[in-house]
Amino acid sequence: xxxxxxxxxxxxxxxxxxxxxxxxxxxxxxxxxxxxxxxxxxxxxxxxxxxxxxxxxxxxxxxxxxxxxxxxxxxxxxxxxxxxxxxxxxxxxxxxxxxxxxxxxxxxxxxxxxxxxxxxxxxxxxxxxxxxxxxxxxxxxxxxxxxxxxxxxxxxxxxx
Amino acid sequence: xxxxxxxxxxxxxxxxxxxxxxxxxxxxxxxxxxxxxxxxxxxxxxxxxxxxxxxxxxxxxxxxxxxxxxxxxxxxxxxxxxxxxxxxxxxxxxxxxxxxxxxxxxxxxxxxxxxxxxxxxxxxxxxxxxxxxxxxxxxxxxxxxxxxxxxxxxxxxxxxxxxxxxxxxxxxxxxxxxxxxxxxxxxxxxxxxxxxxxxxxxxxxxxxxxxxxxxxxxxxxxxxxxxxxxxxxxxxxxxxxxxxxxxxxxxxxxxxxxxxxxxxxxxxxxxxxxxxxxxxxxxxxx
Ligand SMILES: Cc1cc2nc3c(=O)[nH]c(=O)nc-3n(C[C@H](O)[C@H](O)[C@H](O)COP(=O)(O)OP(=O)(O)OC[C@H]3O[C@@H](n4cnc5c(N)ncnc54)[C@H](O)[C@@H]3O)c2cc1C
Ligand code: FES
Numbered sequence: 554x555x556x557x558x559x560x561x562x563x564x565x566x567x568x569x570x571x572x573x574x575x576x577x578x579x580x581x582x583x584x585x586x587x588x589x590x591x592x593x594x595x596x597x598x599x600x601x602x603x604x605x606x607x608x609x610x611x612x613x614x615x616x617x618x619x620x621x622x623x624x625x626x627x628x629x630x631x632x633x634x635x636x637x638x639x640x641x642x643x644x645x646x647x648x649x650x651x652x653x654x655x656x657x658x659x660x661x662x663x664x665x666x667x668x669x670x671x672x673x674x675x676x677x678x679x680x681x682x683x684x685x686x687x688x689x690x691x692x693x694x695x696x697x698x699x700x701x702x703x704x705x706x707x708x709x710x711x712x713x
Numbered sequence: 714x715x716x717x718x719x720x721x722x723x724x725x726x727x728x729x730x731x732x733x734x735x736x737x738x739x740x741x742x743x744x745x746x747x748x749x750x751x752x753x754x755x756x757x758x759x760x761x762x763x764x765x766x767x768x769x770x771x772x773x774x775x776x777x778x779x780x781x782x783x784x785x786x787x788x789x790x791x792x793x794x795x796x797x798x799x800x801x802x803x804x805x806x807x808x809x810x811x812x813x814x815x816x817x818x819x820x821x822x823x824x825x826x827x828x829x830x831x832x833x834x835x836x837x838x839x840x841x842x843x844x845x846x847x848x849x850x851x852x853x854x855x856x857x858x859x860x861x862x863x864x865x866x867x868x869x870x871x872x873x874x875x876x877x878x879x880x881x882x883x884x885x886x887x888x889x890x891x892x893x894x895x896x897x898x899x900x901x902x903x904x905x906x907x908x909x910x911x912x913x914x915x916x917x918x919x920x921x922x923x924x925x926x927x928x929x930x931x932x933x934x935x936x937x938x939x940x941x942x943x944x945x946x947x948x949x950x951x952x953x954x955x956x957x958x959x960x961x962x963x964x965x966x967x968x969x970x971x972x973x974x975x976x977x978x979x980x981x982x983x984x985x986x987x988x989x990x991x992x993x994x995x996x997x998x999x
Binding site: 612614615623624625626627628629631632633634652654655695698699701702703704705 | 841870901905906910913916934
């Protein structure tokens with residue numbers, strides 16, 4: 554795919570909304586267009602985290618591998634969302650597996666390439682961190698709600 | 714909102730009299746939840762009710778529980794109640810068989826305001842058994858599909874097995890131009906849908922907030938976070954409605970069992986416009 558096409562696709566992704574032209578150019582150097590068939594394993598828990606995905610279409614399930622049991626799917630991410638930030642945080646290993654549950658298209662960003670650019674260019678690094686931390690905050694909140702168990706009927710008023 | 718007395722008058726029923734009805738069908742929706750279809754042919758012209766209303770369902774010799782009506786108001790010959798077994802009455806109901814008799818009195822309570830939604834988009838957000846009181850409103854909207862803009866149904870459950878009305882959800886999405894988004898907290902490899910709390914579904918629907926009317930029903934904690942999300946997206950509180958639950962005894966405003974702040978849910982509720990109850994939702998014990 555041409556760089557211009559990639560740049561256009563990336564510009565439309567909500568994670569990159571409003572990113573400056575210079576920062577977009579920096580990012581494009583680390584980007585490739587990828588496609589995963591339904592059921593494809595994208596990330597394997599424990600392996601080195603060297604990618605970061607901007608999802609364009611489809612759906613990906615995050616899964617915890619539980620010894621002796623069927624893996625537990627705890628979250629899905631879809632169009633407009635991102636997958637993976639372990640490339641940024643030492644020791645750069647995935648803490649979960651990710652499986653495509655529908656045919657999925659994404660932009661893959663090379664983690665090491667991104668890390669190097671973040672280190673070299675502070676304003677770019679800050680911009681990436683700022684955006685990622687917003688996503689992390691939203692995911693943390695969603696995880697908290699999952700822990701509360703929103704559908705627990707004992708929290709309905711009828712028992713009072 | 715039509716007041717309960719109007720629906721009671723439509724059936725010409727005494728609110729304190731329990732009427733015997735026969736169970737025509739029982740469908741188990743999941744391990745703990747079942748839908749009873751009741752034969753209402755004994756009522757002249759069938760049993761009239763409004764979407765969002767509830768009945769007091771009586772198991773002879775055991776007791777009564779408030780249960781929302783989950784069937785189509787346009788088919789008054791039968792009545793559906795979707796029931797989660799939790800205690801004495803609901804467990805006794807779970808043991809009933811086709812042909813058994815139970816008692817009902819009602820219908821009680823306020824209804825979802827459909828008229829205010831005419832020409833607007835509608836966002837129906839529900840969690841767990843909260844889809845049951847909303848099903849009649851979906852049936853009613855679909856009868857006049859062209860009167861409304863987008864109809865969006867967001868539904869969350871603990872696991873795929875806990876979800877209600879799965880076949881109908883798919884049918885609404887495929888046949889009736891309804892945007893149906895379903896999510897579960899945990900799934901296995903056979904589940905291809907969303908995983909995450911119901912509030913996470915909002916990111917996939919672009920709401921024209923000012924032109925949206927929202928109906929919310931589920932456990933209170935789920936409604937609280939859903940309302941926060943609707944707020945964040947700019948849906949006016951005056952266009953948001955929710956259904957509250959409290960233990961009921963008389964269902965006619967005498968006993969005070971269902972008190973919720975300054976209101977009695979059996980009289981003013983269960984369906985409220987959000988501004989009426991918003992300030993009560995954050996209180997710890999009410
Ligand atoms: C307006 C309204 C509409 C309702 N609609 C429905 C409906 O459509 N379907 C339905 O299944 N229920 C519905 N309910 C809730 C139902 O009325 C109560 O769950 C009722 O208490 C059940 O009676 P029971 O005798 O089986 O349980 P109870 O004997 O009253 O309770 C036994 C035990 O279960 C606990 N308990 C009671 N209710 C719940 C609950 N909801 N979740 C978890 N634990 C509980 C109590 O704390 C107690 O420990 C509605 C309630 C209201 C007020
Ligand atoms: S149930 Fe008696 S006042 Fe509402």
